[in-house]
Amino acid sequence: MLKFKLARLRGPSIAETGLDLKLSATEVEPPSLEQPKSDKVALPGSFQATLKGRLKLLAPVLISVILSMVGQLILKRGMSDLGPVSFTTRSLPEIIWSIATDPFIIVGMVIYAVSVLYWLVGLSRVPLSYAYPFISLSYVLILGASFFLLGEHLSLLRIGGVLVICLGVLLVAFSNPSDNTNHTKGEGVKP
Amino acid sequence: MSIFFPILMSSILGVTGQLLLKVGMSKMGSVSIGGGGSRVVGLVRSLATNFYVVGGLAVFGSGVFFWLVALSLAPLSYTYPFASLSYALIAVTSFFLLHEKIGWLRLAGILTICTGVLLVALS
Numbered sequence: 198m199l200k201f202k203l204a205r206l207r208g209p210s211i212a213e214t215g216l217d218l219k220l221s222a223t224e225v226e227p228p229s230l231e232q233p234k235s236d237k238v239a240l241p242g243s244f245q246a247t248l249k250g251r252l253k254l255l256a257p258v259l260i261s262v263i264l265s266m267v268g269q270l271i272l273k274r275g276m277s278d279l280g281p282v283s284f285t286t287r288s289l290p291e292i293i294w295s296i297a298t299d300p301f302i303i304v305g306m307v308i309y310a311v312s313v314l315y316w317l318v319g320l321s322r323v324p325l326s327y328a329y330p331f332i333s334l335s336y337v338l339i340l341g342a343s344f345f346l347l348g349e350h351l352s353l354l355r356i357g358g359v360l361v362i363c364l365g366v367l368l369v370a371f372s373n374p375s376d377n378t379n380h381t382k383g384e385g386v387k388p
Numbered sequence: 389m390s391i392f393f394p395i396l397m398s399s400i401l402g403v404t405g406q407l408l409l410k411v412g413m414s415k416m417g418s419v420s421i422g423g424g425g426s427r428v429v430g431l432v433r434s435l436a437t438n439f440y441v442v443g444g445l446a447v448f449g450s451g452v453f454f455w456l457v458a459l460s461l462a463p464l465s466y467t468y469p470f471a472s473l474s475y476a477l478i479a480v481t482s483f484f485l486l487h488e489k490i491g492w493l494r495l496a497g498i499l500t501i502c503t504g505v506l507l508v509a510l511s
Binding site for chain 1: 406407409410412413414416417418419420421428431432435441445474475478479482483486488489490491493494496497498499500501502503504505506507508509510511
């Protein structure tokens with residue numbers, strides 16, 4: 198219980214931990230190290246080890262959420278540059294060509310594809326009901342981006358809602374992540 | 389056509405897509421993205437030939453299509469709160485279909501997130 202309380206105190210710096218994760222993610226160890234009993238993770242004694250274990254476990258999921266947000270922002274920039282899509286002034290092939298050759302769209306799509314890759318890596322390690330709630334962190338990131346990048350005014354209700362979401366995400370993060378799926382363990386199944 | 393049809397279709401297809409992705413990735417076992425370009429290419433190749441992963445992405449994509457239809461029929465402020473529906477649906481379907489263990493802590497977290505999403509939607 199003490200562990201959990203400490204975790205909640207450390208909790209509000211979700212954005213920071215997300216950034217830390219990028220560093221640690223570049224040195225993700227080969228699966229051979231993690232393979233043995235990787236479905237029984239992060240149940241160590243000390244709080245530090247717990248936090249570290251959870252962050253490592255969640256790294257691909259969090260990277261995916263951050264990358265998809267970055268991709269969305271770049272896609273939005275590209276589509277804003279192109280202006281409203283009108284089917285009356287231009288033909289469909291022309292529209293598709295202008296979208297497909299826009300540098301912002303291309304970069305945004307590539308980043309989005311990488312985020313899907315990380316999502317799949319995340320799904321290979323943790324249960325779906327554990328990973329999926331972290332998608333709601335996009336609301337937090339949208340709030341940050343609209344405040345810092347777009348200079349929008351934030352309503353109290355929206356800030357409150359995002360804080361409630363953060364609390365929920367922390368609860369999920371500290372729930373037991375061991376994968377208890379009966380149908381498969383994936384061993385020996387060649388894709 | 390009722391506005392609920394595309395909204396529900398997008399939620400159901402989105403959740404179905406995620407379930408398929410999860411089944412596909414569980415069959416592959418724990419994978420890693422690090423370790424150089426050739427391994428990433430190998431990973432992408434094994435993903436692209438995984439029936440569940442490809443199917444899941446296709447189903448997920450068709451869910452996005454219905455979401456766009458919903459957006460064209462109703463204002464974003466109306467469709468937005470339905471996003472919280474998928475969090476609840478994922479919890480229910482992972483429990484019953486994937487037989488994942490969902491403890492009280494995770495359940496409370498998911499319900500808290502739904503509340504937060506609704507608050508954001510009201511703002």
